Structures are given as structure tokens and as C-alpha cells.
Amino acid sequence: MSFTLAGLAATLAGSACLYLASPHQQWRRRPWPAGPARAAAAALWCLALAAMGQALQPLAAAFCFATALMLSLTLPPYLGALRAAYRSPGDGPR
Numbered sequence: 001m002s003f004t005l006a007g008l009a010a011t012l013a014g015s016a017c018l019y020l021a022s023p024h025q026q027w028r029r030r031p032w033p034a035g036p037a038r039a040a041a042a043a044l045w046c047l048a049l050a051a052m053g054q055a056l057q058p059l060a061a062a063f064c065f066a067t068a069l070m071l072s073l074t075l076p077p078y079l080g081a082l083r084a085a086y087r088s089p090g091d092g093p094r
Contacts, residue, residue, distance in 0.1 A: 007052035007061075008068050014044030015072035019080075026080030045069070 019025050021037030031037075048068075052061040 003051045003055035004064070007048040007050075007055070007065065010044045010048035010051060011065065011068040012072045014041040014048065015069065016076060017041040017044065018073070019076035025076070026084050027076070 017032070017037045018041040020027060020032045021034045021041075023031050025031055045065075049061065049065050052065050055061070056064060
């Protein structure tokens, strides 16, 4: 069970790295440097797949990784938009 949770956490962290490197991300004032962030995302996704492979059968690990990847790549833009919508008008520009 702990390998599965570690895989899910690494998938989410990798997707966050990729999102934070995007020029239109809304979590920070400036995006992270693209090259290192993409490398970190790829490394975390490989780690996630390996961790899930330790706990699950190969086909199940690939399915769980793909499903978690789809979810974790979809959520960050919506969370950034939600954060921007609840930001008070006096906060000024990002």
C-alpha cells in the first residue's frame, strides 16, 4: 500500500513541476525554468511508475499511473483559476 501512495504522490509532484514550468501557470509570479522542471517531472513520473510496479501487477500499475497522470495534469489549471477567482481585488496583479 505504501508503494502505491508513494507512486501517486510522485505522479502529483511531477505534474506540479510540469505545470509550474508553464508560462501561463497561476500559482507563482514567474514560471520555473522549463528545462529543469521538465526533467524533474520526467524523473518523478519514472519513479512513480516504478513504485506502482512494486505494489501492483504491471498492467494494473500502468493503468493506475495513466489514470493518476490524467487527473494530476487536469487539476492544476483549475486550481489556479479557482485561486485567482477568490483573490481579493486589493491584492494587485500577480
